[in-house]
Amino acid sequence: MTPTLTLRNPADLAAAVPYLLGFHPADSLVVVGLRDATVAVVQRWDLDADALGLAAAITEVLGRAPVEAVLLAAYGELAAVGPVLERVRDRLPVPLLAAVRVTGDRCFCASCEQCTPPDGFPFDAAASPVPAEATVAGLTALPDRDSLRAQVAPVTGPAARTMSRAVDRAGRRLTRLIQRAWDNGVRDGVPAIRAAGFLAVDAALAAGRRGVRLTDEQIAWLTLLLQSLPVRDRAWESTDHEAWQLSLWTDVTRRADPELAAPPATLLAFAAWRDGNGPLAGVALDRALAADEDYSLAALIRDAMLRGLPGSTLGRWPNQRDLSQRDLSIRRGRFPEPDAGA
Incomplete structure (x- = not known):
């Protein structure tokens, strides 16, 4: 059975992404492509790349994938996240349903200016019902990508x-x-x-x-x-x-x-x-x-x-x-x- 997660607000989206990835991202932009209201593509991109080049690469991937809409979740400081989000939003080949930015312990809606106050709102993933739903559905989120890589790392x-x-x-x-x-x-x-x-x-x-x-x-x-x-x-x-x-x-x-x-x-x-x-x-x-x-x-x-x-x-x-x-x-x-x- 396909796991079902209910996203009610930007915080729920930010809380769900680690379970879709399998680990908690940092300094990353995560692109979630949807088809028939189902997650079809989940891709994480480092934020240390050139914003324009990163936007072009993401656009190319989405252009080849059979997706109908996109969710974006960015994790990192505004100086690194902002330019990338702006470039990607401008070049998306499919509709953007929602975008969220997580900086430290604050969460911001990145697709409009009305959803959250200028300084965002406190973000605590544990306060969202999403982690509980994800756990019941059999999804896990490791602390970071290194923890996931360790599962296939060569013995030493x-x-x-x-x-x-x-x-x-x-x-x-x-x-x-x-x-x-x-x-x-x-x-x-x-x-x-x-x-x-x-x-x-x-x-x-x-x-x-x-x-x-x-x-x-x-x-x-x-x-x-x-x-x-x-x-x-x-x-x-x-x-x-x-x-x-x-x-x-x-x-x-x-x-x-x-x-x-x-x-x-x-x-x-x-x-x-x-x-x-x-x-x-x-x-x-x-x-x-x-x-x-x-x-x-x-x-x-x-x-x-x-x-x-x-x-x-x-x-x-x-x-x-x-x-x-x-x-x-x-x-x-x-x-x-x-x-x-x-």
Whole structure:
């Protein structure tokens, strides 16, 4: 069921935005696009950008998204918020229903001059009924964006060093797998990689369904083989929005070697998007694109989210293709190919 929040005044809008984002924003402009009275797009923008450039970027996003009206909520000092709000209001391609500015503990209506006094009115989100409605609806608001990013941040310290060693062992295992294929006359080793990858994906999904946490060896082997697109697609076509899938891909994303994080982070983003959890999907996509800025599936999902498309849009249609050598995006420098003379 789609959560329902009732907005009665500017303060309710300001109190609702953190629950739509998943965290409490600061020095930000939040754009809420509506379609059929339902939230279709929620985008947060930093206020440290050039006002005119930021207005142009927001206008471009809204022009591509199927929205009928917009709500704006700005958080920060008037000197930073005012120019951006003015530019954005002037360039909106759809009607503006309401705009609010929160500065410190004061709230202002930013769409007219009659709703609030010149110095605004005291703002206490806890005094609004919106947080209670949001909590009942299953929505949460973390203290800040860093708290949300921490949910997908890579492990550090001993856990990271242990995983790095596991990946080295997985790399040697992969080399042996390819070598055996060469010894058997299969010169590219790709069918063997595909078969091993399918087994690793199926085993990971089975463990996740049972609530069993993967070992470091399993994650190292899985994330290495997920670099092959058909193996990644095997996982993609089996990923939906069940809670265990979110838990599985969150754990794999966090523990993955940073260089191998793009596929599992993208699968996490897909699962979160399908679940309607846009904030988690957004930070997972950040993690994926930080690992590989050209990772096409992550870019595809991000573009769909920016357009306000629902998570059901992609369905289960990964790009099934015959596996070719270019599909195997393994880090060749770290994991040597078999002896060419074998």
